[in-house]
Amino acid sequence: MALRTGELxxxxxxxxxxxxxSTVSKHMSILKQAGLVESRKKxxxxxxxxxxxPGRSFLAEQAxxxxxxxxxNDPVILDDLKILNENVRLDPDALCKSKIGK
Amino acid sequence: MALRTGELxxxxxxxxxxxxxSTVSKHMSILKQAGLVESRKKxxxxxxxxxxxPGRSFLAEQAxxxxxxxxxNDPVILDDLKILNENVRLDPDALCKSKIGK
DNA sequence: TCTATACATCGCCACATAACGAAATATATG
DNA sequence: CATATATTTCGTTATGTGGCGATGTATAGA
Structure with a gap:
């Protein structure tokens, strides 16, 4: 859901x-293996x-x-999106050091 | 998947x-609570x-x-459907006593 | 009313999953 | 080349889920 606002x-x-x-990294690798997300290294x-x-599986799309x-409409999701939107204008590099929401 | 062939x-x-x-009963109650299945008592x-x-939730339908x-296309699912089809002509009451597939 | 059958509920145990910290790997920078 | 930062991998621990048997409830039939 966080990735709907763009790559992170x-x-x-x-x-x-x-x-x-470590927890996030592990989860993202599982999501990637399942074909739900992609990644690029910079x-x-x-x-x-x-x-x-467009070539993703129909199952992944439906999921x-x-x-x-x-x-x-989950309140936690809405809160998270709010936090993300407040930082969406910032440069990703700056974000990474400044820590989101701080 | 088994219920695609009709009620059981x-x-x-x-x-x-x-x-x-007990295991099956528990699972079915969870599926019912989630709105994926309905039940009738006879x-x-x-x-x-x-x-x-038609009034079911869109989320349930998609799920x-x-x-x-x-x-x-799962082989286990295909096997199960085969077993079900072999018994589909039988009266449910008779089925219950004769045990499916025996 | 008593018994048998079908189903639901409860408590317990085994196993799977998710979390963390520590250590390893990769890359930018001084 | 050494250091710092970002990510991944590994091992361990905590929590969640799925399974069963025992018990309780409802209904049909003797």
């Missing part, structure tokens, strides 16, 4: 979800984004749609 | 999946069916579609 690097997701780096950062590739519709 | 009572599902009665039997009510598409 691991440390941004860490700050958003307040989880350990320098020290790895940016994850939703898989919107993403379902999760989006099932959680888009 | 708990003991039929027990025979199909080779699980304990005498001592409780028949479960997929929730195809059912997703599961169907994700598993319809």
């Amino acid at each position: 690097c691991v440390c941004q997701i860490v700050e958003l979800l307040q989880l350990a780096h 320098g020290r950062w790895v940016y994850y984004r939703l898989n919107n590739d 993403l749609n379902w999760v989006c519709e099932a959680t888009s | 009572c708990v003991c039929q599902i027990v025979e199909l999946l080779q699980l304990a009665h 005498g001592r039997w409780v028949y479960y069916r997929l929730n195809n009510d 059912l579609n997703w599961v169907c598409e994700a598993t319809s």
